[in-house]
Structure formats: structure tokens, C-alpha cells
Amino acid sequence: MNTNILQVKDPILSIENLSVAYDKNVAVKDVSVGIKKNNVTAIMGPSGCGKSTLLRALNRLHELYENIHTTGTVTLNGEDIFKMSPIKLRRKTGMVFQRPNPFPTMSIYDNVIAGYKLNGISQKKQERDEIVERSLRDVALWDEVKDSLTKKGTFLSGGQQQRLCIARALAFNPEIILLDEPTSALDPVATSKIEDLLITLKETYTIIMVTHNMSQAARISDYSLFMYLGELVEYGKTKNMFTNPQDRRTEEYLTGKFG
């Protein structure tokens, strides 16, 4: 057993021997790791090391593409995610993408409620209003948009759009939120707003975030994974990893030798 990898007790999400290949090119190699509930876990590593690939395996997005092959097991609260319907799994896991991507044909309101609409769940207007307000308040966007809920989401600024996308992911009350470099397309002010937001959100949700920004990982994550060439090199408390990295590759990355 690799001693550089922290063993987590009672993980909400447990990944075992997960490998993902694009055709014959293996992008994630035999990763085993447990994710702790109500924490922010950062996935770090140089570009192309398989961070996004790992993240997207967790809500089975890879199944949309025929050339991607996934092996291994992942359990969410003890339940094998590959045995449940992807619909159910994806409702328990919200996802936020690198580029803000509100649905361009929907209003701000409809974007927030999109999860319900797309799942064919109908509710009373009052219920919907409540969900929209709660979700927008959760991402600190309510005050900025409450008078323009019927406008298209694409009219917002980049940072607002990304918060709207987080609200869209939250509206469905997922257990886990997966974020793939959510701030890499944003300016510093918008970035710090989202970082603050994630710190408050971890009280309710478990957050897994890909970032190639080390200081961001240091600022907001509790645990960090360091990946290199598709392999999980090191996993532990973020504080420990930054002050005392175990693996030479982690150390080189953190000191800016590559990446």
C-alpha cells in the first residue's frame, strides 16, 4: 500500500482501482482514494495529467462517448455508482464546468430550475420560486439578479454566469459537487467570490474541485490529491501536503519546477 495516500475513514465517495482510457490511451491509471464528507478536496497536477478525466468518471459522463473505457469501482455512500442508473447518480452529483455554460435559450430563472425541468418534475409555482431564491441566495447572486430573473442567463458577466451554473447544480440538492477548474476563465475578483462561496458551501455539500492553481488549492481545500501522468501520486491534508510533501514529484510541482 502506498503510504503517500491518506486512508480516509467513512468516505462519502470511495474510488477503487479506477482507470479510464481514451481508446487505447490510458489517462487515469488505477486510482484508489476515499473522499471525506463536507470537505473541499482539490485535484491538482500539471495540465494533461488526467484531472478532468478522473472528475468526469465520478458522474459517469464518460459514458456519453463510445471511445472512453472506464474500469474499477466507485461507491457513493456505499452504493456502487456503476450499478445505479446514471440519472440517479447524476442527480446526486452536481457538476460545474471550466467555461460558464448557462443554457443559452433559458432565462436565469429557468436555468436555476433546469434540473427539475429536464428531469420532468413538475411543481407548484411557489415551490419553484422558493428553490430559485434559495439556490441563488446560496451562491450570493440573488441580490444581483432578483429583478432580472426573466432575462437570458447569457447576459450576465462571466463570474455571475459561473455562480448561476453553481446555483443550477445546487438546486437539486446534490450530495457532491464536482467542479472542473471553475475559476480558470474568470477575473481575480470573480474568482475570489467563488472561492468564498465554496468555503461556505462545504457545510452542506461535499466538494471536489479540479484546479491547476496551487494557491487556490491552498486557500480553500481541506484535502488535496496530486496527480501526475494519470497516476495518483499523493493524497492528504492540504496543509500537510504543502508544508511537507512526501513524494519528490509533488514537491517539484509545488515548488514550481514543472506544470
Added chain:
Amino acid sequence: MKVVSEIDNINSRIRKDRVFLGLVVLFSVITVSPIILIISKLIEKGYKQLSFGFLIEKTPDTMQAMAAIANNELIPGGIVNGILGTVLMVVLASVFAIPVGIITGVYLYENQEKWMANLTRSISDILQGVPSIVLGLISYLWVVKHVTNGFSAMAGSFALGIMMLPMIVRSTEETLKMIPQTLKEAGLALGIPYWRVLFGILIPTGFSGLMTGILLAVSRVIGETAPLMLTALGSSVINTNIAKPTSAIPLLIWEFYNDPNMVDMIWSSSLLLMIIVLAFNLTAKQVAANRK
């Protein structure tokens, strides 16, 4: 949350998803079935008559056809007058449309956003949408009435030519746009005069693209009937005088269709027409595919 698990029913949604995919596949198959139905019908009913003689003999007259039918024989003769008429008119149309179309395409490429170019581009687009029968009318008003003073191959090819023109203009411009700008600049930087860069570098580089456009344009006009009815009229003899009425394969099909004694000839003629059109069409696709 109670909303999530109770209200909706995942199974019924998955079923809906499957049914929808099934419908998409079913309707897509229905969409392309006519091509198989039509071609197989043409082959079934037309192959018997397709012989070498069919390609080199003139159309029989009604009497010959009647006699053959009475004796339970295949109608004698062929459609060489139509084949040669089609070749004559398509070649004439190309002689007009290809150079003018390519040069206009080059002009549009060179002057992307100038208002003259925008106007020309829009006009070309409009021309491409004009129904072919209207182009036939125009050629009648101009060529039949004022140039050849009667129905003629020239009038027919003019109608086909203005049909081809906008297609070639567009494909030329699109092709040139895909050639890297640096290629042109490299040529000009060597001090080569512009027209040499054009004919020596740009057009050869985009050759297969231009060829695709031309072949598609030809395949589109070969089957045209309506504009020829108003211009070339048709003829039962081989005609090489561009100022005289001339036959064409689609015109012969129309004549056979209207003559109860000749009806048996429509299938073989249509089969031949279809083969020619498909040959141009598929060659165009092949040329385009090789480019990539």
C-alpha cells in the same frame, strides 16, 4: 429531498428515451428508402433495354415502337440524340459558367467586405434560389427570341449555365477561403505578379475544391427538364448546330412519357440519366473526401 425520489419515474423516462431513439431511426430509414425504391425500380424496369445500341442509335418513331410492341419485342433504337444533346448543352453551359463563376468567386474572395462584393454575393445567392423554370423563361426571352430566333441548344445551355453559375461562384469562394492566407502572401512576397499567384498557387491549391463544386453543379443541371422544354425544345435527330432545336436525355424521357407507344423507353432512359447523375455526384464526393 422528497421531490427527487417520489414524484418522477425514472423507468418511464428511460422508456420514452428509447422510444424516441427508435422513432428517429425508423424515420431516418424511411427518409432514405425512396432512393433505394427509385433506383431499384429503374434497374428492374430499365436494364433490359440498356444495351450498346441504346447508346448509339437514334430514337425510333412511334410506328416502329408500335410494331415492336405488337410483336412483343423490345422497342428498337436508342437515345443517342438525347445523349449528344445533353453533352453538347452541358459542355456549352460549362464553357460559360466555369470561367465566369471561378473569376467571380476569386473577386468575392479578394474583396470580402467591400459593398460591391457583398452585393454580388447576395445577387449570386438570390440567383441560386431562382426556380429553374424561370431561368428557362429568361433564356427564352433572350436567346430564343433575340439570338437564335428559335428554339436552340444555345438557349438550353444558357439556361443551364445561369443555373450553374452561382453554385460555382459559391464553391470557389468557399474553397479559396480555406487556403491559408500565408500561401498567398509568400507568393506575393517573392514579387510574383498577382495573376500568377492566382493561377499558379491559389487555384492549383484549391483545385479539388473547385472540381467538387463544378462536378456537383454539372450533376445538378444534367437532369434538368423544365428549362429545356422552354428553350432547346427537343429533336428526333442528332443535332450539332447550336442554333437549332436539340434533344436531351430528360427531354426524351418527357416525350416518351407523353407518347403511349414509347412509354417502355422511359425506364431505360431514366436509368441511364440516373447513372450519369450519380457518377458525377459520387465523383464529386470522392474528390472532396480525398482532399481531407
Added chain:
Amino acid sequence: MNSDKITKIVLFSVSFIILIIAGGMVFSLVGGAIPSFKTFGLGFITSSQWDPTDGRENYGALPFIAGTLITSFAALIISFPLSFATSLFLGEYYRNTRVAKILGTMVDLLAGIPSIVYGLWGFYILRPFLIGLGFENQGFGVFTASIVLAIMIIPYATSLSNEIISMVPNDLKEAAYSLGSTRYEVIRYVTVPAARSGIFAGYILAFGRALGETMAVTMLIGNANRIPDSLFSTGNTMASVIANQFGEADGLKLSSLIAIGLLLFVITGIVNGIGKMIIKKMN
């Protein structure tokens, strides 16, 4: 004068040809139509009379305008489920697969079949089939013509919508999937709405195609100079009346046929213009 300048002048003057043709076309159509418009005035468009008898000649184009619009519109409706499904097949479900390539080629070939061959197929195969189903008028009429017309315009409607559907960004669709939607729901709520103006433009352009189709319609619509009173009645279209009656036309009749050509030119121009404008707005 240097060669670059000469080249420029040659390019400019040759590309003027297309403008002259288009301008001359409008000029000649209008010129040719004037006698008819002068004689019948607005009545040319609103009257249903078509009487070539010498001495009391009277021409009104309403039945042909109505016939053209009705058959084209019916064709559009018939083709919609087929071409919509096909564009989802090509642009979404089987995008970039071999089977899509084959199907796409076949759809393109549909556009290559000459109008007259469609007409023959409609006449000898489809029509008897419809008669077997109990159709009147020997199976001729608006419905028969519209079915064949629908098949003919499928490639035009499909090619644009397929392209636009396949251009809907992946991350939008992934966002919808990650909320738990099925593929059908992604298509219905995200993909199609995002592509809708392109899809719409494709159908407009296909409609423009249908308006001008001549031979197949001529062979199937029954060529009755009257306003179709039902989907199954016979009628005539602008393009087919020109094709049918041109041979014996001169004087006022010729002018009236040219006037119909002018109307057809204007109507297709407007329809195509709208389609092109939507496409331009999308970019």
C-alpha cells in the same frame, strides 16, 4: 499599366456579368409581364379565371398561386418528421459514425435525383398505390404531388439542421446530462432549442425549393386550373402552368405566363431572403 491592375479590372468586370444577368432578368420579366398586368390589373392576382379563348381572353393566377403555396406547405409538413429525425440521426445520435456517413450520402443523393425521375416514380408507383387506398381523381392531386415534393426537399431541410445540431457545444449537453437528464430530454430542452433558428432557416430554404419545383409536380398534381378545395383535390402550380402552357403561348397568354414567372421569382426571392437573413443573424 501594371499587371496587378489589369488583373483587378478583369476580376471586377467578369464578376459584373452576374449582376447584369440578375438585373436583366428582373427587367425582362417585368417588361414581359406588363401587357398582362395592364390588361388585368390587380385582378391578375385575385382572379381565378384562366380562359384562353380568342376574343375573350382572361387570365388570373390565383389558382396557381394557391396551388403552389398549398402543395409546398403540405410538402413541408410531410417532410418535417422525416428530415427532423434524419438531422438528429446525423447530427446527434450517430454523429461522426460510419452509419451516419452512409445515411448522409444517401440523403445527398436524394437531392441528385432529377425532378422528372421523381415524377415518373410518383406517376407509376406512388399513384397506383394511392388509388389502391381509395384515392379519387386517378390518384392525381395536391396530396400526391406533396408527398413527392416532400421527399425532394428533405435533403435541403436536413443538411442545414444537421449541421447546426452537430454544432451545439458539447459542454452544454454535458451540463444537461450532469443534471440527470436522459438523451431525449437533453435533445428536447437543450440541443433543439439552441439550434432552433438554424433548423427553422433550413425549413424556410426547403420551402423555397418546393415553390419552384416543376416537373414532378406537373406530372402528379392533375393540372386543373382551379383552387384546390381539399388536400386530395387536383390543382395546378405556378411552375407547372408555365411548363404546361408555354408551348402554345403568345401574346397576352405568353405575357401572363411571364407574369406568373415574375410572381414566382418574387415569392421564392422573399422566402429565400428570409431564410438567409435568419442564418446571417445566427452568426
